[in-house]
Amino acid sequence: MTRAKYLGSFVIGLLVLIGAGWITYWILEVFLKADKSIQASIIAGLVALFSVIFTYWKEKTRSISEAHREKKIEIYKIFFDEIFEATNNMRLGREVDLSSSEDFMTRTLELKKGLMSYGSPKVINSFAKWQLVSSEAGDSASSLRGVGDVILAMREDIGLSNRGLDSLTIHQININEDLSLLSGMNKAKVVK
Secondary structure (H helix, E strand, O other), X not given: OOHHHHHHHHHHHHHHHHHHHHHHHHHHHHHHHOOHHHHHHHHHHHHHHHHHHHHHHHHHHHHHHHHHHHHHHHHHHHHHHHHHHHHHHHHOOOOOOXXXXXXXXXXXXXXXXXXXXXXXXXXXXXXXXXXXXHHOOOOHHHHHHHHHHHHXXXXXXXXXXXXXXOOOHHHOOOEOOOHHHOOOHHHOOEOO
């Protein structure tokens, strides 16, 4: 934008603010000069109007959230299935090199497309952070925490409570060791 456009926008904004201030002052002046019974009626009407607007807004927000919940569960299930498949393969002593699996790559692409369409910002951010952490070699505890953050974000997004859970304790269902005491994932044993 050029300087003239900025100045024009500023002047228009200033005029709108002055007009809104003048209208607000006029409405308050008329309201304060009105009879007490009329003031009470106006206040009651405004409270009723704001209650209706608030109720409508909450209902609309809830219906949008509910409309997407089933699709989110479907998308998030892909991630859960991958994690539990990797855990089961570790338990059975199988190699867990999923990056070479064409099926894994297809499911991961579906997961990423689904996250971009239906995932909350918290889910997308935690998934992106986990990808960065897991691409760095060596720190399996950080990767485990990253997976835990993704799982907790997904649970929150579909309306479940995470009270009492953190990025490590969410995994306790699959691990025999006390994860809060582990300094690294190498010591953990998968539940058999």
